[in-house]
Amino acid sequence: MTGVLQVVGMGPGDPDLLTLRAARILATAAVVAFFAKRGRPGHARTIAAAHLNPAAEELRFEYPYTTEIDVDDPRYEPGIRSFYEAAAAIVAARLDAGHDVALLCEGDPFFYGSAMYVFDRLRATHPTVVTPGITSMSGCWAQARLPMTHGDDVLTVLPGTLDADALAARLAGSDASVIMKVGRNLPKIRTALQSAGLAERALYVERGTMPDGRMLPFAEFAEDRAPYFSLVLVPGRQRVR
Amino acid sequence: MTGVLQVVGMGPGDPDLLTLRAARILATAAVVAFFAKRGRPGHARTIAAAHLNPAAEELRFEYPYTTEIDVDDPRYEPGIRSFYEAAAAIVAARLDAGHDVALLCEGDPFFYGSAMYVFDRLRATHPTVVTPGITSMSGCWAQARLPMTHGDDVLTVLPGTLDADALAARLAGSDASVIMKVGRNLPKIRTALQSAGLAERALYVERGTMPDGRMLPFAEFAEDRAPYFSLVLVPGRQRVR
Incomplete structure (x- = not known):
């Protein structure tokens, strides 16, 4: 049986602004996925820290670039597309092995969130649940x-x-x-x-x-x-x- | 010492979408205030039910009308203004007596919320804290x-x-x-x-x-x-x- 992709809004920054549902998902998640800027802990991961199941497997997806090259640079789109493709494939493998995956997203996932690029790729093939977050x-x-x-x-x-x-x-x-x-x-x-x-x-x-x-x-x-x-x-x- | 007006977002309806901070405020509030349509339990009060301090004093403010008269009716504005004035005065009396008051608001209070009409009247004279909510x-x-x-x-x-x-x-x-x-x-x-x-x-x-x-x-x-x-x-x- 395939696992469920839980897309979880982490709110604007204060961990006290997590929803009750998000806190429960974090406390019980077997696998947690998140995006991070190179060399940084990851904003969503930092917000989640106090509530996270300490035994959870963590999938850290490091952006190939954030501000290092411009969005108008011809390398930008293909590079970022490969990055999200690879992230989606890694998440899909965990789902296919029967594990639920909590994909963390700062703010509200469907309001300018990076998590949508993974959700968009998996929604047709895997069960998904989305937990909204307080927007920034x-x-x-x-x-x-x-x-x-x-x-x-x-x-x-x-x-x-x-x-x-x-x-x-x-x-x-x-x-x-x-x-x-x-x-x-x-x-x-x-x-x-x-x-x-x-x-x-x-x-x-x-x-x-x-x-x-x-x-x-x-x-x-x-x-x-x-x-x-x-x-x-x-x-x-x-x-x- | 004056109490604090806690304006608290209740989220869109599912009580699981309360924030951790909102749930804590509800669990410890000595006085809870909310708006309700005539003859109804009140939407914000319904969302709060599972988390509310059972010993809390409840201040129920019943709208004089919701859809009974049109907003263009000349009676509408004066009637609704008196209603918010009276609600603010009742809340102010509890604050002046040293009690914190949790004013509940469905959704996010500062996004089309009725609670703003009480907040606007008390912000200059009383300490206020606003807890955002998941918008509808x-x-x-x-x-x-x-x-x-x-x-x-x-x-x-x-x-x-x-x-x-x-x-x-x-x-x-x-x-x-x-x-x-x-x-x-x-x-x-x-x-x-x-x-x-x-x-x-x-x-x-x-x-x-x-x-x-x-x-x-x-x-x-x-x-x-x-x-x-x-x-x-x-x-x-x-x-x-």
């Missing part, structure tokens, strides 16, 4: 005590990789916005927020809900680079009742 | 095993209360979309999805993650009314790597 944006706006959307507000989630004009146009057309994947896109995001007249309303959050996190009004954030785990929150129309 | 949309797309946003996808969250043209324009301009607050807006939402050419890609989810929930392709959903706890998911561009 929810973790950040709760920690910032920043109500985001009231009543009829529209919320737009924008990857910082969009070009500045597209970002500005979409920011201007929305009530509330979240800009993900800030990192090296910061200067372009600053231009877009200023051109949409929203720089004064925006909040910058870095490593939200984590011990070394910080947040500050975007207008006071003068740096030109930000870490990958950072985002910008633009709250919607505020209290109307 | 995350709960639904996980249960549907429907990956939503990959790579550079833009996600737009739309209240079904927008007019059909605005809905259609925003749907057409986004990669992935979620339409909240379907309810009586269903016929208009159907028109908008058809006009944006997205009716075939959309999924209808009713009472997601709850025991009596159901989901089906939007194109196969022929009814003209939907319950309040229903939404429509339009996934983004699918796997690219």
